[in-house]
Amino acid sequence: MEPRSFTVSYAPHVHDGSSTRRIMWSVFGALVPAAAVAVYAFGLDALRVMLLSTILCVAMEGVALLIMRRDPAACLDGSAALTGFLLGLTLPAGLSNGIIVVGAFVAVIVAKQVFGGLGHNPFNPALTSRVFLLIAFPKQLTTWPVPRGLEDIKEYMGLAVTRTTDAVTSATPLAAIKEHAQRAMPNIQLNDLFFGVHTPGSIGEISALALLLGAAFLLYRRIITWHVPVATLATVAVLGGLTHLANPAKYADPVFHLFAGGLFIGAFFMATDYVTAPVWPLGKIIYGVGIGLLTMVIRLWGGYPEGISFAILLMNAATPLLDRYTVPTPFGSRKPDKAAPGQAGGES
Amino acid sequence: MSSLRLFTNGFWRENAAMVLLLGMCPTLAVTTSAFNGMGMGLATLVVLLGSNVVISAIAGFIPKKVRIPSYIVVIATLVTLVDMFMAAYAQDLHASLGLFIPLIVVNCIILGRAEAFASRNGIGPSILDALGMGLGFTTTLFLLGGVREILGNGTLTVFEYKETVIRYLVFSPESVSPILVMILAPGAFITLGFFIALKNYIDGARST
Numbered sequence: 001m002e003p004r005s006f007t008v009s010y011a012p013h014v015h016d017g018s019s020t021r022r023i024m025w026s027v028f029g030a031l032v033p034a035a036a037v038a039v040y041a042f043g044l045d046a047l048r049v050m051l052l053s054t055i056l057c058v059a060m061e062g063v064a065l066l067i068m069r070r071d072p073a074a075c076l077d078g079s080a081a082l083t084g085f086l087l088g089l090t091l092p093a094g095l096s097n098g099i100i101v102v103g104a105f106v107a108v109i110v111a112k113q114v115f116g117g118l119g120h121n122p123f124n125p126a127l128t129s130r131v132f133l134l135i136a137f138p139k140q141l142t143t144w145p146v147p148r149g150l151e152d153i154k155e156y157m158g159l160a161v162t163r164t165t166d167a168v169t170s171a172t173p174l175a176a177i178k179e180h181a182q183r184a185m186p187n188i189q190l191n192d193l194f195f196g197v198h199t200p201g202s203i204g205e206i207s208a209l210a211l212l213l214g215a216a217f218l219l220y221r222r223i224i225t226w227h228v229p230v231a232t233l234a235t236v237a238v239l240g241g242l243t244h245l246a247n248p249a250k251y252a253d254p255v256f257h258l259f260a261g262g263l264f265i266g267a268f269f270m271a272t273d274y275v276t277a278p279v280w281p282l283g284k285i286i287y288g289v290g291i292g293l294l295t296m297v298i299r300l301w302g303g304y305p306e307g308i309s310f311a312i313l314l315m316n317a318a319t320p321l322l323d324r325y326t327v328p329t330p331f332g333s334r335k336p337d338k339a340a341p342g343q344a345g346g347e348s
Numbered sequence: 349m350s351s352l353r354l355f356t357n358g359f360w361r362e363n364a365a366m367v368l369l370l371g372m373c374p375t376l377a378v379t380t381s382a383f384n385g386m387g388m389g390l391a392t393l394v395v396l397l398g399s400n401v402v403i404s405a406i407a408g409f410i411p412k413k414v415r416i417p418s419y420i421v422v423i424a425t426l427v428t429l430v431d432m433f434m435a436a437y438a439q440d441l442h443a444s445l446g447l448f449i450p451l452i453v454v455n456c457i458i459l460g461r462a463e464a465f466a467s468r469n470g471i472g473p474s475i476l477d478a479l480g481m482g483l484g485f486t487t488t489l490f491l492l493g494g495v496r497e498i499l500g501n502g503t504l505t506v507f508e509y510k511e512t513v514i515r516y517l518v519f520s521p522e523s524v525s526p527i528l529v530m531i532l533a534p535g536a537f538i539t540l541g542f543f544i545a546l547k548n549y550i551d552g553a554r555s556t
Contacts, residue, residue: 102527110538114545136529 020118023274024078026223028085030214031269035089037196037207041147042093046203049095050088056104057084064113079118083107086126089204089265090309091133094145099137106132123316124276127309134309144200146170170200174261175305177252193259205262215268224272227284228291232267233258235292243300251300263295266308276316283319283326290315354476358484365488365540366547370456375489376536378448383505385493387441389486391430391449393478396458398426400466400478407467419462420453427452440508457485488543495539500530 038046061080065072087107091100107129115121134141173193192198196207204211218224240254257263271277271291278287291311298307362368365375374392379385402422410418431449434442442449452458461481466474498504498518507514519526529535 098524114541132529132534135532135534136527137525138528140525 021078023223024082026221027218027269028078028082030217030223031085031089031204033210033213034204034207034265035085037210038089038093038203041197041206042145042203045145046093049091049093049100049203050085052097052100053088053091053104054081054084056101057081057087057108060104060108061113064109065117068113070117074117077118080108080112083112083125086204086269087129090126090130090202090262092141092144092201093203094143095140099133099140102136103129103133119275121275122319123313124270124273127270127313131309131313134304142175144170144172146200147197147206172201172261172305173199173256174299177256177260178299178305190255190259193256202262202265205265208259208264211264211268215264218268218272224268225281225284227281228271228277228288229267231285231288232271232292232295233263235289236263236296239293239296239300243296257296257299261299261306262308266295266312267291271312271315276319278319278322278326280323280326280328282328283322286326287315287319287322290318351473351476354473355480358477358479358481359487360484360547362481363488363547364457364481364485365492366544368457368460370460371485373451374448374455375492375540376533378445379489379493379496379536379539380531381497381501381503381505382490382494383508384441384444385489385491386486387438388445388448389482389489391434391445392452392455392457393482393486394430395423395426395452395455396461396482397475397478398429399423399458399462400474401471402426403462404466404469404471404474415467416459416463419459419467423458423462424453438509440510457481492536492539492543496530496535499527499539500532500535502526 035046035050038050057080058075061075062072065074084104084107087103088100091103107125110132111123111125111128112118112121194208196205196210199206215224215229219226236257237254240252240257243251244253252260267288271288278284291308294311294314295307298304298310304310358364364370365372371392374388378388399419399422403419406418406422407415427450430452431442434445434449461477465477469477494504502517502519502521502524504516504518505513506516527535530539
């Protein structure tokens with residue numbers, strides 16, 4: 001008898017050749033412009049924070065895999081490197097090395113490997129770590145160096161005079177608005193927020209332009225879909241607009257809210273994390289709206305000037321529920337399907 | 349079960365905080381320093397010892413239907429005694445444990461041991477059980493409080509009574525900033541999680 005010439009296998013039968021490794025490194029690449037702007041703005045300190053955070057995350061993932069008797073080579077799949085890179089981008093430049101070690105430990109061990117590694121973590125590891133650090137080291141995490149352009153690098157190469165005073169720090173635009181709305185508002189230039197080379201803030205959040213470039217690349221390569229970012233940004237814009245119309249003296253305009261703080265890096269690069277975001281289109285939109293809503297509630301009325309990290313983590317918690325209740329009706333079916341299959345990120 | 353096994357049960361195999369996951373409220377809330385953890389553990393131990401003795405003695409008279417309210421009356425009486433003694437003789441500890449002393453009444457370890465052990469065994473084994481469970485709980489709380497205090501504050505407080513304070517400075521807050529979150533509620537959850545993971549890891553390594 002002839003051997004069977006066809007293979008019986010489960011879906012999916014069509015594969016576009018993408019892999020975890022490829023996706024992770026694409027996102028990594030999409031963040032390089034933001035990192036480049038940061039190095040230009042904050043100097044080598046920003047490079048140190050990002051490099052250290054990335055290397056430590058990969059190393060800790062390797063150690064964790066060894067302890068759990070899994071293949072330690074899996075630490076090079078790019079997910080740990082991306083977590084470390086994202087973590088570095090959410091921290092202020094000039095953060096001490098010890099705090100970065102704690103951050104990498106929380107991101108990789110507490111937020112990821114404890115839950116079973118890639119694909120099993122309920123919360124975004126980089127953001128969990130950032131929020132942990134923010135609560136653990138409130139002073140260090142809100143000390144924002146003022147961007148100095150190329151001074152640091154010139155100094156390093158011996159082209160400029162060594163500065164005599166310590167690095168000057170300043171409030172982020174969102175913190176300035178929060179503390180004294182009327183006085184701060186006229187001082188904030190939109191083009192500063194857009195190019196980011198003069199704005200204090202987290203390493204990766206300062207330049208809207210660089211983040212939008214990276215986001216466009218991810219959308220073009222279909223690594224992320226439009227649902228989450230568009231829903232998040234639209235909600236922030238609508239809420240920002242409504243509050244600004246209600247009381248322009250107290251609340252900043254919606255354009256400011258869109259471009260200030262970590263909204264872009266959060267909406268495009270963190271909220272779209274495959275593991276912790278819903279998989280269905282409707283779920284993604286509800287998730288995005290929730291993130292926008294919570295971000296604005298925290299920004300306008302909460303205790304912290306920026307709320308995107310908390311908002312994404314809170315909506316991460318809602319992801320399994322959203323996955324369960326937003327399963328689309330398949331074409332041709334008569335009744336809405338009651339039994340919703342468990343999806344990635346939806347392990348409960 | 350041998351007497352020794354009965355006693356050591358509460359330390360490892362059926363450790364109240366790490367295996368049975370009972371008494372989570374004091375475990376998570378008051379372990380902000382090693383001494384607070386120990387104080388809470390000892391207060392629980394005294395109540396547990398008293399309730400195990402009394403309940404194993406009177407279990408025969410109590411009708412099955414009203415046993416839980418009866419146990420609670422016994423436990424509440426003992427907790428009130430402990431509360432008043434601590435207010436009189438260990439005022440600082442009483443102040444820092446605060447509400448969590450009256451809350452020992454609803455601590456599941458005590459009611460759990462009364463229902464599962466003391467009501468079915470004699471006074472002797474009940475005393476051993478209470479000592480093992482109570483000391484095991486105290487040790488766990490002490491270690492949990494110690495780890496959290498070192499990470500979150502840079503100190504280790506072993507003893508604190510009136511002027512006598514035994515406190516070690518592990519690192520100075522000026523040179524190394526402590527991880528503030530470790531003495532807040534999330535720190536308690538994370539530390540306890542790692543304690544349980546470590547225990548399970550050791551158990552796994554021993555059984556293979």
